[in-house]
Structure formats: structure tokens, C-alpha cells
Amino acid sequence: xxxxxxxxxxxxxxxxxxxxxxxxxxxxxxxxxxxxxxxxxxxxxxxxxxxxxxxxxxxxxxxxxxxxxxxxxxxxxxxxxxxxxxxxxxxxxxxxxxxxxxxxxxxxxxxxxxxxxxxxxxxxxxxxxxxxxxxxxxxxxxxxxxxxxxxxxxxxxxxxxxxxxxxxxxxxxxxxxxxxxxxxxxxxxxxxxxxxxxxxxxxxxxxxxxxxxxxxxxxxxxxxxxxxxxxxxxxxxxxxxxxxxxxxxxxxxxxxxxxxxxxxxxxxxxxxxxxxxxxxxxx
Numbered sequence: 001x002x003x004x005x006x007x008x009x010x011x012x013x014x015x016x017x018x019x020x021x022x023x024x025x026x027x028x029x030x031x032x033x034x035x036x037x038x039x040x041x042x043x044x045x046x047x048x049x050x051x052x053x054x055x056x057x058x059x060x061x062x063x064x065x066x067x068x069x070x071x072x073x074x075x076x077x078x079x080x081x082x083x084x085x086x087x088x089x090x091x092x093x094x095x096x097x098x099x100x101x102x103x104x105x106x107x108x109x110x111x112x113x114x115x116x117x118x119x120x121x122x123x124x125x126x127x128x129x130x131x132x133x134x135x136x137x138x139x140x141x142x143x144x145x146x147x148x149x150x151x152x153x154x155x156x157x158x159x160x161x162x163x164x165x166x167x168x169x170x171x172x173x174x175x176x177x178x179x180x181x182x183x184x185x186x187x188x189x190x191x192x193x194x195x196x197x198x199x200x201x202x203x204x205x206x207x208x209x210x211x212x213x214x215x216x217x218x219x220x221x222x223x224x225x226x227x228x229x230x231x232x233x234x235x236x237x238x239x240x241x242x243x244x245x246x247x248x249x250x251x252x253x254x255x256x257x258x259x260x261x262x263x264x265x266x267x268x269x270x271x272x273x274x275x276x277x278x279x280x281x282x283x
Contacts, residue, residue, distance in 0.1 A: 118142025
């Protein structure tokens with residue numbers, strides 16, 4: 001009765017999957033310095049979409065016993081037992097992971113490798129010390145590496161900075177929600193950072209990572225040879241995120257932390273990658 005299609009889609013975290021797919025596809029434009037061949041673009045985007053959905057689904061499955069303890073996440077399909085037992089979702093997740101890997105291999109062996117490593121890290125390297133480093137950083141870079149290798153099967157400073165951008169973006173996004181809902185996470189028995197530190201320490205590190213994020217986005221302008229459109233967008237978006245972070249530093253208010261979390265997702269990361277693509281296509 002409850003095992004409806006929307007519940008199974010909910011397991012795949014569609015919002016997070018959509019963002020990862022978008023930045024992965026955008027990276028393909030960046031690597032190609034323009035519009036990639038449409039057949040390659042569509043195949044790569046599909047591979048990133050399916051691989052990201054599978055990885056998010058596995059983490060959703062593995063976190064279900066924690067999710068059911070927190071008000072913010074207790075209504076997720078697995079935590080709320082709308083899919084019960086939760087193992088009913090596993091055939092779908094394994095099938096998606098396999099399909100994603102096959103598609104990634106067709107795109108390029110390096111794309112396959114990025115998918116494989118990202119999925120393994122997301123599923124097996126669980127949260128011990130911090131949910132951001134290193135597992136979140138590795139898994140978060142997988143979609144952009146998949147998109148990059150589809151168009152440019154070699155590494156350079158440009159993709160290195162894009163990955164660094166993702167890595168220093170993660171604290172604002174992940175720690176933001178954990179600071180905002182600190183009591184929920186502690187009551188659920190979560191003890192890794194930032195729960196293991198004082199709120200002030202976590203917030204200071206969020207601000208520091210925000211400064212690194214701003215600096216990385218500006219350095220990327222010079223290294224990737226973007227135009228004024230990207231530079232303007234990076235400055236405006238970076239200042240907006242920093243302003244919200246510094247207000248949090250001054251107040252330590254959970255509402256401010258939640259605002260940092262909300263700004264950092266699509267409003268910051270999604271729009272920044274969108275501007276990268278526009279800059280390449282229009283200028």
C-alpha cells in the first residue's frame with residue numbers, strides 16, 4: 001500500500017541528485033570549452049544522474065536508523081517505514097549502480113573509475129570523524145570528475161580547482177545544517193565533527209571554509225580563463241554566502257546556520273556552475 005513510486009524516488013534524494021547531475025554535466029561544458037557533442041553529453045548526463053541516484057540511495061538506506069530519530073529526516077521513506085522492510089529498496093539501488101557503471105564505462109574508462117570510487121567511498125567509508133573529510137570530499141568530486149573525463153581524459157589545474165571548490169564548499173552546506181539542528185544530531189547519538197566540538201568552533205571553521213571557497217572561485221577565474229560574467233557572479237555569490245556566514249559567526253543563531261545551509265546548495269553552487277557555462281557560451 002505504501003510502497004508507491006514516489007517513495008522509491010524519495011529514497012534517491014532527488015534534490016541532491018539533481019544538483020550533482022547538473023554540476024557534473026556543466027563540468028563537461030567547461031572541459032570542452034563549449035557545447036559537447038550532444039550524444040556524448042546526453043549519455044554522460046544520464047550516467048551521472050543514475051550513479052548519483054544510486055549513491056544517494058545507498059547512503060539513505062545506511063542512514064535510515066539515524067534519520068528516524070531526527071525530526072528533519074524522520075519522514076524520509078525508509079526512516080518512516082513507508083518502504084518496509086528497507087531491504088526492498090536494495091534491488092533498485094544495486095541495479096541503478098550497475099547501470100551507472102556500465103554507462104560510465106561506455107563514456108570513458110576514467111569516467112567509470114570516478115563513478116566506482118565515488119560510489120564505494122559513499123557507501124563503505126562511513127562517517128567516523130567528520131561527514132565532510134575525506135569521504136564527503138571524494139564522493140562530492142565524483143560527478144564533476146565524471147563530466148570532466150567524458151570530455152577531457154586528463155587532469156590539469158582547472159579540474160583540480162573545480163574539485164577544490166567542491167571540497168571547500170562542503171562545510172558551509174553540510175556543517176550548516178548540522179549546526180542549525182545540533183540538538184537533533186546529538187540526541188540521535190552522532191558524535192563526529194562538528195558535534196564533537198563547541199558550536200563556536202564549528203562556526204569559525206565554516207567561516208574559514210567560506211573564505212577559502214571565495215578565494216578558490218576567484219583563482220578559478222584566472223586559471224580557467226573565464227570572462228567578466230563568471231567573475232561578477234563568483235564575487236556576488238561569494239559575498240552573499242560570506243555575509244550570511246559572518247552573521248552566523250556574530251550571533252551563533254540556528255536560524256542563521258540554516259540560512260547558510262540553504263544558500264550554499266543551489267543558490268550558490270548551482271548558479272555558480274550555471275554562470276560558468278553561460279560565460280563560455282556567450283563570451
